[in-house]
């Protein structure tokens with residue numbers, strides 16, 4: 475069903491569908507599989523449940539492309555409130571933000587200032603702010619944003635996408651700053667000129683870059699890395715490289731999305747791996763949800779089942 479990936483990724487950028495589809499009850503019911511609810515309280519309650527299971531949580535308020543400085547600042551104020559709630563409840567969550575949600579589209583200076591405010595709030599709890607990586611047009615500016623923040627503090631992490639040809643070089647260029655990196659396969663529609671297209675090539679790139687991250691960790695060259703994947707073969711590979719490099723399991727973490735591969739999540743926890751689950755919430759879920767369907771078009775069966783009478 476890989477032929478369905480492109481239409482879902484196209485839909486993720488379609489304003490008409492983004493406006494219409496979330497109004498249908500069956501679509502709203504289907505999205506609940508990937509998010510515990512639209513409110514921050516729902517995500518914080520899930521963070522508490524994850525803690526009881528022995529896993530950490532990364533919270534992310536869905537949204538992208540803030541269109542005004544005030545809108546971007548509103549996102550920051552909201553996230554600071556969530557971090558404060560987390561601190562008051564001893565949840566130790568991390569947060570992850572899309573650079574364009576905190577104003578990258580409006581100017582690097584705005585995004586830098588907003589990121590600084592978020593990091594200050596997270597640092598009070600000793601936790602980290604992660605920068606998601608969006609589509610390829612934002613990579614250079616996101617790296618710039620990350621570098622500026624990393625020059626001031628280690629409480630910031632960056633997502634890198636294995637499917638981009640450039641990523642191995644980007645990682646090498648970042649290594650002198652001892653970065654904290656979350657490696658993922660990559661979720662956007664990119665052309666074959668800049669990104670691997672076949673599953674095998676993307677997996678091979680993930681293995682190569684993941685191995686590089688692990689050996690760098692063994693040599694003390696990176697902060698605690700995260701491997702954001704539900705693919706057991708990828709986790710197995712980096713775990714093996716880590717073992718050979720003398721890296722113990724608590725020095726890196728696997729990161730997965732809420733509602734996906736829960737059996738694999740339980741297995742990792744049982745076997746003593748560190749796991750963080752990324753919990754999304756908010757009303758702006760349509761583009762993000764289309765990317766989840768693109769990753770596994772078989773999920774459409776679940777959407778269609780919501781049409782049947784309960």
Ligand SMILES: Cc1cc2nc3c(=O)[nH]c(=O)nc-3n(C[C@H](O)[C@H](O)[C@H](O)COP(=O)(O)OP(=O)(O)OC[C@H]3O[C@@H](n4cnc5c(N)ncnc54)[C@H](O)[C@@H]3O)c2cc1C
Pocket residue numbers: 605606607608633635658659660661662702703704705706729730731734735752765766767769770773
């Ligand atoms: C913590 C985290 C943070 C992320 N941050 C970013 C980011 O900032 N930028 C970015 O571009 N991408 C991000 N992603 C998404 C990532 O790029 C992939 O698109 C996504 O993780 C699917 O790839 P996979 O590694 O799980 O492997 P795949 O090969 O796609 O999947 C492996 C197996 O996992 C299961 N699976 C995977 N996806 C789904 C799904 N949607 N529904 C049901 N089962 C599924 C299936 O069983 C599948 O066979 C993030 C992912 C995670 C887990």
